[in-house]
Amino acid sequence: MPVTDVQHDLDTRTLTITADFAAPVDRVWQVYADPRQLEKVWGPPSHPATVIDHDLSPGGRVTYFMTGPEGEKYAGYWNVTAVDAPTSFSFEDGFADLDFNPNPDLPVSINVYSFTAHEAGTRAVFTGTYDTAEALQQVLDMGMVEGASSAIAQIDDLLAA
Amino acid sequence: MTEHAEDRADAMFHALADRTRRDIMRRVLAGEHSVSALAAKYDMSFAAVQKHVAVLERAGLLTKRRTGREQLTSGDVNAVRSVAAMLGELEQVWRGRIARIDELLAAPATPPVAPPVAHPDAPPIHQED
Numbered sequence: 166m167p168v169t170d171v172q173h174d175l176d177t178r179t180l181t182i183t184a185d186f187a188a189p190v191d192r193v194w195q196v197y198a199d200p201r202q203l204e205k206v207w208g209p210p211s212h213p214a215t216v217i218d219h220d221l222s223p224g225g226r227v228t229y230f231m232t233g234p235e236g237e238k239y240a241g242y243w244n245v246t247a248v249d250a251p252t253s254f255s256f257e258d259g260f261a262d263l264d265f266n267p268n269p270d271l272p273v274s275i276n277v278y279s280f281t282a283h284e285a286g287t288r289a290v291f292t293g294t295y296d297t298a299e300a301l302q303q304v305l306d307m308g309m310v311e312g313a314s315s316a317i318a319q320i321d322d323l324l325a326a
Numbered sequence: 327m328t329e330h331a332e333d334r335a336d337a338m339f340h341a342l343a344d345r346t347r348r349d350i351m352r353r354v355l356a357g358e359h360s361v362s363a364l365a366a367k368y369d370m371s372f373a374a375v376q377k378h379v380a381v382l383e384r385a386g387l388l389t390k391r392r393t394g395r396e397q398l399t400s401g402d403v404n405a406v407r408s409v410a411a412m413l414g415e416l417e418q419v420w421r422g423r424i425a426r427i428d429e430l431l432a433a434p435a436t437p438p439v440a441p442p443v444a445h446p447d448a449p450p451i452h453q454e455d
Contacts, residue, residue, distance in 0.1 A: 167428050168421055180417065184424045188431040196427055206426040209419070272339065289427075291420060 179294045187286045194251030194280060197221060204229065212239070217265070223248055227256070228265045240265055253279035258293075334386065341385035346370075347378050354388050355401035362396065 170183040186193055196202045200219035208214030212231040219227050227243040240263050243256040259273040267273075275294040280287050341347055346368060353359055353367070365375040379399055382388045388401050 168424055171417060180420070182417070182420050182424065184428075186428060186431055192431060193427070196430060202430060205430055206423050209422050289424075291424075293420075 179292055181292045184289045185283060185286055186289060190280045190282050190287045191251050193287045193289060221245055221248060221254065238263055242267060337385040341381050341387055347382055350378055350382060351387060351401055354399050358398050358400040360396045360398050
């Protein structure tokens with residue numbers, strides 16, 4: 166398993182996962198630059214992804230849907246905010262309807278993926294920040310605590326913020 | 327995530343995306359409250375508070391029981407905790423993607439990609455290791 170580190174940062178509300186791949190940086194970049202490769206890795210085997218639009222450039226948009234076992238479809242989109250090929254790109258990842266109109270009621274995550282040469286391969290750092298106002302964040306904060314008293318303290322912090 | 331977990335997540339996120347409902351959660355996690363006692367804490371109608379309580383109940387975040395004419399509500403600590411499990415699921419989503427990238431990178435025949443554009447000042451590329 167190439168994952169070498171996982172961090173849950175409560176203060177910045179960020180999930181950071183580090184993985185080492187046995188391939189050069191350019192090759193790892195192609196996984197994201199090529200929609201046919203991206204769709205192979207994005208959805209789980211039970212919900213394969215189909216990438217429709219794919220513009221991996223600043224201001225560009227990537228749209229995809231995943232198809233469940235019963236044929237049900239879940240659509241999502243990326244708003245690409247920054248690209249520094251082949252070493253990093255940033256995007257907002259959100260949910261959409263099947264016409265790819267963003268769904269404002271569901272969380273949007275801010276993501277930064279970066280790739281650097283490491284030993285004979287590539288070290289990838291994936292960060293996702295879940296900042297949709299309070300919704301997802303609130304839930305994550307509460308999920309990190311043990312017991313009711315800590316849960317109350319977390320909610321208090323949020324209400325005081 | 328499974329569809330069921332996604333539906334539960336949607337219900338929880340929706341329930342907690344409201345200031346009053348989070349405040350109600352804070353109170354009912356601390357101890358059982360009657361809906362009328364809760365209603366007295368907010369500058370809104372009993373019916374409005376009752377509606378908020380119903381949203382939280384549907385999301386599985388609090389439970390209601392009735393004694394006499396009173397409806398008593400308390401926060402479900404386990405439901406709040408199960409959110410930790412959802413974060414764990416999210417991590418598993420990422421781990422799954424990483425495992426698939428690893429597999430794809432290890433696959434022998436990958437479609438040809440555009441050759442890298444050589445920098446004018448770059449030395450010639452040598453293929454041998």
